[in-house]
Amino acid sequence: MLSNRRGITLVEILLFSSISIGLSFWLVPWLSKPSRIQQKMQATLEQQKALRATDIFVNDIKQTLPGQLTFDPAGQSLTLEIAGESPLQVRYIYQASPGPQDGLYRIANGSSTVLLSGLVTSASSAPLFRYDSELRILTLDVLLKMVSGPPLRVVRRVALAN
């Protein structure tokens, strides 16, 4: 005759623990999937934004008058003259001061516009602007800080007109 049994046996505890652990290992990757998907979509949006922000730089370079492009030796700024009714001088400069002031600035007609802010690249590291004199190609290479995830690298290459 079976007596009234209270409590849980060791075997039941072991069984319950092993099933719980197995289920946890299986569930945990799925729990993090929504945030990983969200991060991927955020990275795509950030890249789109950065590329659109540098379109004005590409357009300026394409309209630069021949021989009117000058660099500073550190590659942190460049000056160019754009063709038009009257040539317009445009300067691109990287402002490395900490806080919300840092970024890549476009200065023209006495006003400055920040194209990209939150750059990881500093004045002491790789230059923002590089020029291939053989092919006459100008390269803009920046690293952008992201809210989450690794920095986003944005590279634009523009062939100078003859």
Add this chain to the structure above:
Amino acid sequence: MKRAKELGFTALETVLAVAILSIVGLVISEVFTRTNRMAENSRQSERAVALGDMVLEQYNAYASQRYDLLPSYNSTKVRPRDFFRSDDDFGYGGLSITTFAEPDLENSLTQVTVKVSWGGGLFPPSVSFTKIYVQRMNGDAL
């Protein structure tokens, strides 16, 4: 006669519950997997378009200086560092570049096709661009 109170679940109820939960779980996991794949494809497409733009700029430079040599720059599934002859992939690792320049000597123009692909398999996803360069009288390209 009153039926005795029944506590717990019958075997049939348990099997049905597990089956329904499994189906729901499978559907949810399929949704997650597809969304993840779509997000990845979208990200890679954006990168491929940006890289394709850079490749075409390179061809702009080639065409303005070495128009006749455009077919010599044809490449098949090369890495960005190999195409641009640089130290790194400019942040476009995982993408491969295929280019083909087809001259039309009769009309003095050359059609350049650029394809940027990613992933593996027999038919990897890709984006393609085409640009036509017209030869000027002095041998350069427009």
